[in-house]
Amino acid sequence: MADTKSGRDKQAxxxxxxxxxxxxxxxxxxxxxxxxxxxxxxxxxxxGCSEPVAFSVTERYQEETGAGAVEATAFLCADHAAxxxxxxxxxxxxxxxxxxEPVAGGxxx
Numbered sequence: 425m426a427d428t429k430s431g432r433d434k435q436a437x438x439x440x441x442x443x444x445x446x447x448x449x450x451x452x453x454x455x456x457x458x459x460x461x462x463x464x465x466x467x468x469x470x471x472g473c474s475e476p477v478a479f480s481v482t483e484r485y486q487e488e489t490g491a492g493a494v495e496a497t498a499f500l501c502a503d504h505a506a507x508x509x510x511x512x513x514x515x516x517x518x519x520x521x522x523x524x525e526p527v528a529g530g531x532x533x
Contacts, residue, residue: 425493432508455509464477464527468504470501470504473503475502475504475506476501477500477501478501478505478527479501480527481499481500481508482496482522483495483511483521484519485504485517485520485522486520493517499527508524509522
């Protein structure tokens with residue numbers, strides 16, 4: 425096949441299309457990766473509490489608007505973490521999560 429301007433243009437368009445498809449495919453693969461986490465705060469999340477963080481409390485539930493799953497995490501002192509319990513059980517589904525975990529270096533004794 426002869427090297428023509430229209431042939432080069434077609435090859436360039438096809439290469440651009442392949443690059444876009446590759447970028448979309450890579451973005452979909454990265455979509456399952458968790459966001460990088462920052463260092464946890466040093467004080468309790470509750471207003472007016474200046475106690476050191478001891479636990480992270482995470483709950484994943486279905487958004488009431490139907491927008492999908494929402495995950496909320498709060499970093500709490502030992503006293504406030506002891507009072508936590510699941511609050512969105514009415515929207516529980518297969519991927520529902522309620523988790524209380526000690527924070528490294530926290531006072532989770």
